Amino acid sequence: MENLHFDRKKIIASKDNLKGADLSNLDLGKANLSYGDLREANLSEAFLSETDFSSANLNKANLNKANLSGANFYKANLGQAKLIDAFLRRAKFEGAFLRAADFSNSNLRESFFMKANLRQANLKGVNLQDAQIPQAHLQETNLEGADLQRANLKGSNLEGACLKDALLQGADLRNIRKLSCKDIESAVVDKTTRFPDHLKVKWISDTTFECEEVKKTSRTSE
16 A cells, blocks of 8 residues: 555545555644554654544554654554654653554653553653653653653653663652662752652752662551
C-alpha cells in the first residue's frame, strides 16, 4: 500500500487498513486516524500535528523525525514504536501503551502521559520539561540524560528506571515508592525538587546534599 496515491481523503477513509502503509513525508495534520490500524506503518518525517490517533494501533510503527505536536494518542498502542528525533511537544498519551517504544532525542516538552505504560521505553536524552507524567508505569525505563525539569511524576512507578544524569530540578517526585537515594544521587536535583516522604534530603549547600531512606513503622494497637 504505497501512500494510497498520496490522497489524503483516501488515507483517512482507509484508516482501518493501513497496516504497513508507507505514509512517510505526508501532510496528515489534524487528520482523524482514531481506532486506525497502523501497525508497522511508515510515518517517518510526516507532518502529523494535532492528528487524532486515539485508540489507534501503531505497534512497531515508524514515526522517526515526524512532527507530532499536539497529536492525541489517548489509549493508543505504540508498543515498540520508533519515535526517534520526533517533535512531540504537547502531545497527549493518556492511558497509552508505549512499552519498549523508542523516543530517544525527541522533544516531548509539555506532553501528557497520565497513567501511560512506558515500561522499558527508551527516553534517553529527551526533552520532558514541564511534562505531566503522573501515575505512569516507568519500570525499567531509560531516562538517562532526560530533561525532566518541572515535570510532574507524582505517583509514578520508577522501579528499575535509569535516572543517570537526568535533570530533575523542580520535578515533582512525591508518592513515588520505588525511588532510592542512589537513584536521585545519579541524577541532577536542586532545592526545588519535591521528593517522596520516604526520602529525607538535607541540603549541605546549594549543590550538595545528604539523602536518607526512611522506613515506615507500622502502628500496633495496645
